[in-house]
Amino acid sequence: MIDLSGRVAIVTGAGGGLGREHALLLAARGARVVVNDVAQAAADAVAYEIRKAGGEAIGVGASVTDFDAVKAMVDATITRWNKVDILINNAGILRDKTFAKMDLADFQLVIDVHLMGSVNCTKAVWDHMRAQNYGRIVMTTSSSGLYGNFGQSNYGAAKMALVGLMQTLALEGARNNIRVNCIAPTAATQMLDGLLPQAEMERLRPAQVSPGIVVLVGDDAPTRTILCAGAGSFEAAHITLTQGVHIGQGPAAPEAIVASWPKIVDRKDEFVPDAGERQGRLELQKAGYTRDSGKAN
Incomplete structure (x- = not known):
């Protein structure tokens, strides 16, 4: 009770x-x-x-x-x-x-x-x-x-x-x-x-x-x-975050986002971040950056 x-x-x-x-x-x-x-x-x-x-x-x-x-x-x-x-x-x-x-x-x-x-x-x-x-x-x-x-x-x-x-x-x-x-x-x-x-x-x-x-x-x-x-x-x-995809930058980035939209919104393996900074960490990770190396791979 x-x-x-x-x-x-x-x-x-x-x-x-x-x-x-x-x-x-x-x-x-x-x-x-x-x-x-x-x-x-x-x-x-x-x-x-x-x-x-x-x-x-x-x-x-x-x-x-x-x-x-x-x-x-x-x-x-x-x-x-x-x-x-x-x-x-x-x-x-x-x-x-x-x-x-x-x-x-x-x-x-x-x-x-x-x-x-x-x-x-x-x-x-x-x-x-x-x-x-x-x-x-x-x-x-x-x-x-x-x-x-x-x-x-x-x-x-x-x-x-x-x-x-x-x-x-x-x-x-x-x-x-x-x-x-x-x-x-x-x-x-x-x-x-x-x-x-x-x-x-x-x-x-x-x-x-x-x-x-x-x-x-x-x-x-x-x-x-x-x-x-x-x-x-x-x-x-729950407010969740999908795994998303890494697009990078360049003149064709907007079109690449459109082409990748189904993967961006795919809810498979979505998760609840432990704090707001988790979004940034995920994005850097997908971009090939790790804190251990301190540089892009």
Whole structure:
């Protein structure tokens, strides 16, 4: 059993939907929970629900776009419970339109809430987690970012950016036992109202995603994982690199790329790089360069 007793968790956007379910389940597993929401009343209601069930929780009304407010929330949490072990970056909004019709203000707002909101919250806990040599952070990405979705260029861009943030923070946090992962949920929340048939909405209950959160914040959690979750099903998404081919340079290089396209995109023996520099190492290797020799062969 994954026991979170003694752990302190902050869940953003937890006044309803996915965040509420995450907060309730973390509390049921023993964590003390800071329920954050832009609406104080909503945060307080979920915190009360947790306390009524025998758990420990407080509600904090703050926008994740306001770093000073986020920092104050983290500082208050540490004052009250001496630490922060878990951060669930869940807060989000939608402003769906095709890119042709989208106002740039709506693009910026979605980036500010999803991406910069997660950056703000993570930055506020990062040094504390490093000092205590323990941290579990979950970013909320989306299939819209991983694979695209019509009318969601702003949302998709923000959600894919969170994957890049997760990849790097997982590497930087490893020495201090900070594990950083993404969850890509499919859930019937207010954000999906009117977008899916009612029969599908009924099957996509937010509570069915939250068990994945528990796994991603436990002592034995993975790191650098993109966990997809919906309707009680769980999958993993990967950003892979094909083996590709070496073309070289010259006036006919573009045409050679076209001629070699089937080999370039061939997924046989594709792999998940351990870091971004792995792409460069693979390309140099195919070009006949090795670090041992220090020169092209």
